[in-house]
Amino acid sequence: MSKAYDTVKKDPNRVIIFDTTLRDGEQSPGCSMTLEEKLKMAIILDELGVDVIEAGFPIASPGDFEAVSQIAKTVKNATVCGLSRAKEADIEAAGQAIQAAESKRIHTFISTSPLHMKYKLKMGENSVIEAIHDSVTFARKFTDDVEWSAEDGSRTEDDFLCKAVETAINAGAQVINIPDTVGYAIPEEYAAQIKMLFERVPNIDKAIISTHCHNDLGLAVANSLAGVQAGARQMECTINGIGERAGNAALEELVMTLRTRHDLLPYTNNINTTKITKASRTLCSITGTNVQPNKAIVGANAFAHASGIHQDGMLKHAQTYEIMTPESVGITESKLVMAKHSGRAAFRSKLSELGFELSDDALNDAFKRFKVLADRKKEIFEDDLIALVEDEVVRKNEALKFHSLKIEAGTDGPQTADITLSIEGKMHSAKIEGNGPVDAIFRAIREIYPHPEARLKLYQVHAVTGGTDAQAEVTVQLEEADKVVNGGGADTDTLVASARAYVNALNKLMIKRGSINPQRDDIDKAAI
Ligand code: KIV
Ligand code: ZN
Numbered sequence: 001m002s003k004a005y006d007t008v009k010k011d012p013n014r015v016i017i018f019d020t021t022l023r024d025g026e027q028s029p030g031c032s033m034t035l036e037e038k039l040k041m042a043i044i045l046d047e048l049g050v051d052v053i054e055a056g057f058p059i060a061s062p063g064d065f066e067a068v069s070q071i072a073k074t075v076k077n078a079t080v081c082g083l084s085r086a087k088e089a090d091i092e093a094a095g096q097a098i099q100a101a102e103s104k105r106i107h108t109f110i111s112t113s114p115l116h117m118k119y120k121l122k123m124g125e126n127s128v129i130e131a132i133h134d135s136v137t138f139a140r141k142f143t144d145d146v147e148w149s150a151e152d153g154s155r156t157e158d159d160f161l162c163k164a165v166e167t168a169i170n171a172g173a174q175v176i177n178i179p180d181t182v183g184y185a186i187p188e189e190y191a192a193q194i195k196m197l198f199e200r201v202p203n204i205d206k207a208i209i210s211t212h213c214h215n216d217l218g219l220a221v222a223n224s225l226a227g228v229q230a231g232a233r234q235m236e237c238t239i240n241g242i243g244e245r246a247g248n249a250a251l252e253e254l255v256m257t258l259r260t261r262h263d264l265l266p267y268t269n270n271i272n273t274t275k276i277t278k279a280s281r282t283l284c285s286i287t288g289t290n291v292q293p294n295k296a297i298v299g300a301n302a303f304a305h306a307s308g309i310h311q312d313g314m315l316k317h318a319q320t321y322e323i324m325t326p327e328s329v330g331i332t333e334s335k336l337v338m339a340k341h342s343g344r345a346a347f348r349s350k351l352s353e354l355g356f357e358l359s360d361d362a363l364n365d366a367f368k369r370f371k372v373l374a375d376r377k378k379e380i381f382e383d384d385l386i387a388l389v390e391d392e393v394v395r396k397n398e399a400l401k402f403h404s405l406k407i408e409a410g411t412d413g414p415q416t417a418d419i420t421l422s423i424e425g426k427m428h429s430a431k432i433e434g435n436g437p438v439d440a441i442f443r444a445i446r447e448i449y450p451h452p453e454a455r456l457k458l459y460q461v462h463a464v465t466g467g468t469d470a471q472a473e474v475t476v477q478l479e480e481a482d483k484v485v486n487g488g489g490a491d492t493d494t495l496v497a498s499a500r501a502y503v504n505a506l507n508k509l510m511i512k513r514g515s516i517n518p519q520r521d522d523i524d525k526a527a528i
Contacts, residue, residue: 001144001145001174002105002144002145002146002174002175003051003079003103003145004016004051004052004079004105004145004174004175004208004234005145005174005175005207005208007051008208008233008234011268012233013266013267013268014233014267014268014269015228015232015233015234015235015258015267015268015269016051016052016208016210016233016234016235016269017049017050017051017052017234017235017237017251017254017255017269017270017271018050018051018052018054018081018210018234018235018236018237019045019050019052019053019054019078019236019237019238019239019251020054020212020236020237020238020243020248021041021045021238021239021242021251021283022038022041022042022045022053022054022055022056022067022071023054023055023056023057023083024054024236024238024243024244024248025238025239025242025243025247025248026038026056027057027243027244028242028243028244028245028247029484030287030288030289030457030458030477030484030486031242031287031289032483032484032485033286033287034485034508034511034512035063035066035067035070037286038055038056038067038070038071039067039070039071039074040282040286041239041279041282041283041286042055042071042074042075043074043075044275044278044279044282045078045239045279046075046076046077046078047272047275048271048272048275048276048279049077049269049270049271049272049275050078050251050270050271051078051079051234051269051270052078052079052080052081052105052234053071053075053078053079053080053081054081054082054083054107054236055067055068055071055072055080055081055082055097055098056068056071056082056083056097057082057083057084058082058083058084058090058093058094058096058097058098059084059085059087059089059090059093059094063512065093065096065097068080068082068094068097068098069096069097069098069099069100071101072097072098072099072100072101072104073100073101075101075102076102078103079101079103079104079105079145080098080101080103080104080105081098081104081105081106081107081147082094082095082097082098082105082106082107083107083108083109084106084107084108084109084135084139085108085109085110085135086108086109086110086131086132086134086135087135088138090108091106091108091135091138091139091142092142094106094107094108094139094142095139095141095142095143098142098143099142103145104142104143104145105143105145105146105147105175106139106142106143106145106146106147107146107147107148107149107177108135108136108139108146108147108148108149109148109149109150109151109177109179110128110131110132110135110149110150110151111128111150111151111152112128112150112151112152112153112156112160112161112164113151113152113153113155113156113157114155114156114157115152115155116151116152125160125163128164129163129164129167132148132164132167132168132171133167133168133170133171134171135148136148136167136168136171136172136173137171137172139172140171140172144172144174145174145175146172146173146174146175147173147174147175147176147177147210148168148171148173148175148176148177149176149177149178149179149210149212150164150165150176150177150178150179151179151181152179152181152182153177153178153179153180153181153193154178154179154180154181154182154184154185154189154190154193155181155182155184158193158196158200161178161193161197162196162197162200162201165197165201165204165207166201166202166203168207169201169203169204169206169207170203173207174206174207174208175207175208175210175234176197176207176208176209176210177209177210177211177212177234177236178193178194178197178209178210178211178212178227178232179212179213179214179236180211180212180213180214180220180223181212181214182214182216183213183214183215183216183217183219183220183245183246184216184217185213185219185223186217186219186223187219187222187223187225187226188226190211190213190223190226190227190230191226191227191229191230192230194209194211194227194230194231194232195230195231197209198230198231208232208233208234209227209231209232209233209234210232210233210234210235210236211223211224211227211228211232211234211235211236211249212236212248213227213236213248213249214243214244214245214246214247214248215241215243215245215246215247215248215249216245216246218246220241220246220247220248220249220250221249221250221253221254221257223249224236224237224249224254225254225257225258225265228265228267229265235249235254236248236249237249237250237251237254238250238251239251239252239279239280239283240252240280240283240284240291240295240298241253241295242283242287242289250296250297251271251276251279252276252279252280252296252297252298252329253296253297255269255271255273255276256273256276256296256297256324256328256329259273259324259328260323260324273328273329273330274327274328274329274330275330276297276298276329276330277298277329277330277331278330280297280298281298285390285473285488286486287486288458288460288475288476288477288486288487288488289475289486290460290462297329298329303322303326303331305321305322337350337380337381337382337385338350338370338374338380338385339374339378339379339380340371340374340375342374342380344363344367347363347366347367347370348363350385351363351366351385351389354382354385354386354389356389358389366388366389369388370385370388373388373471373492376469376492377469377470377471377492378469379467381464381465383464383465384464384465384471387464387471387473387490388471388490390488390490398503398504398507399423399424399507399510400421400422400423400449400503400506400507400510401421401422401503402419402421402489402496402499402500402503403420403421403422403427404419404420405417405418405419405420405441405495405496405499406418406419407437407440407441407495409436409437414433414434415433415434415435415436415437415439415440416431416432416433416434416440417431417432417434417437417440417441417443417444417495417499418430418431418444419431419441419444419445419448419499421445421448421449421503423448423449428448428449429448430444430445430447430448431444432444432447437495438459438495438498441495441498441499441502442456442498442502445499445502445503445506449506451478451480451506451509453480453481454478454479454480454506454509455478455479455480456476456477456478457477457478457479457484458475458476458477458486459474459475459476459477459498460474460475461473461474461475461494461497461498464490469492470492471490471491471492471497472490472491472492472493472494472497473488473489473490473497474488474489474490474494474497474498474500474501475487475488475501476488476489476498476501476502476504476505477505478505478506478509480509480513483509483512483513485505485508485509485512486505486508487501487502487503487504487505487506487507487508488500488501488504489501489502489503489504
């Protein structure tokens with residue numbers, strides 16, 4: 001039996017949180033993740049308490065298959081789910097990828113709207129019904145927990161949707177998902193569709209209904225909650241609302257609405273809300289995309305009170321302007337932790353407290369960088385250490401390593417970067433002029449390590465903590481053919497952080513390509 005179905009049958013007000021950050025979220029532009037990044041995110045989602053992690057679309061690529069398999073082996077509590085179309089090869093790949101999971105689900109889908117059936121599938125109603133029956137029946141050979149989705153469900157005609165849902169349940173699906181694939185529905189309409197299914201599908205009690213709402217009109221969260229009020233007991237969502245086009249319903253918004261308005265929405269879930277901020281920030285650092293400052297729950301200004309009237313009210317009584325506390329979503333002040341004279345043992349123990357267990361070599365390297373940082377920056381906060389160590393962990397296995405940088409810049413130009421990198425242990429240098437120091441750095445890196453097909457899509461800087469001596473965290477996004485990678489680098493010197501971020505992005509590109517740049521001749525010419 002599906003764990004989710006069982007949970008809801010025992011507690012009818014329990015809502016299953018199905019997270020699709022690593023599938024629907026990851027497939028959106030600029031959000032692709034490496035295997036290590038997906039694993040890291042999956043562990044955080046598991047700690048957060050999501051019930052289901054949709055880990056990927058295993059037939060899509062060997063990388064996706066591997067990521068789903070590794071997540072299935074790693075995750076301890078959540079059900080691990082793999083997506084498949086209504087095709088045996090897809091279902092088989094999903095079944096194999098999730099095999100090692102303690103609790104596993106196959107999610108299979110086919111379009112049901114007239115528009116999709118006619119133009120996308122080029123299939124008639126009878127063939128779609130047959131495909132639903134066959135795909136769900138086949139998926140049940142791999143697991144008892146099968147979810148079936150009616151793609152473009154919100155634009156499907158009632159009679160046909162009822163028939164499709166009844167067929168999927170008869171074939172053994174215990175979760176029925178009604179996606180608002182194109183983000184077209186409005187709350188009353190979506191709720192009415194779900195109510196209609198409860199009224200008309202004869203075997204509806206043998207499954208739970210799920211929402212999956214896209215945010216094209218900014219209604220994904222409102223639609224999902226309306227769906228729950230109409231009887232749905234699973235919500236599909238993503239951290240920070242990432243996903244196709246305008247994204248999916250944001251997990252943090254759904255969960256905090258349920259918590260804050262429990263008076264009107266008396267539904268329970270398993271999320272530890274104090275882990276929300278960590279999940280959101282980790283995703284930002286992996287994808288290199290910060291959420292907008294005014295984003296609900298996780299935006300930088302979500303708990304900031306700017307106007308004098310509001311600040312005065314807050315001082316008198318926090319509830320005057322605060323409907324939930326920052327602590328409830330895990331926001332704590334970044335603590336002052338270490339200084340110049342702190343020793344290696346204290347450094348190791350602080351890192352362990354922050355969740356980093358480094359090997360002796362990695363610890364030594366990180367400690368050296370900490371000393372350099374502490375010389376430049378008077379106060380070291382927890383966030384500084386996290387940025388430093390994450391940078392160290394990422395850099396450990398890189399084929400391309402950043403060594404040093406000298407910049408000439410200022411009003412009188414020309415701006416010049418003199419950079420040294422190593423490629424698989426061999427040192428290379430280049431001194432190049434550019435249109436500003438950042439341009440000079442990136443040109444110098446390109447001179448040493450040519451990568452003519454890659455395009456710079458994003459360059460972004462933000463300060464890790466406050467103050468003019470704050471570390472800069474730089475994100476560089478590169479695109480080569482269909483591969484998009486985000487590189488990150490942190491340093492008190494913004495230009496050094498920029499060089500590190502670019503080098504990091506190139507290393508990720510190599511991992512994605514599966515090889516170091518084939519243009520070895522060019523590389524050798526630049527060798528010293
Ligand atoms: O938006 C959608 O319809 C989907 C399905 C695959 C569930 O993501
Ligand atoms: Zn979707």
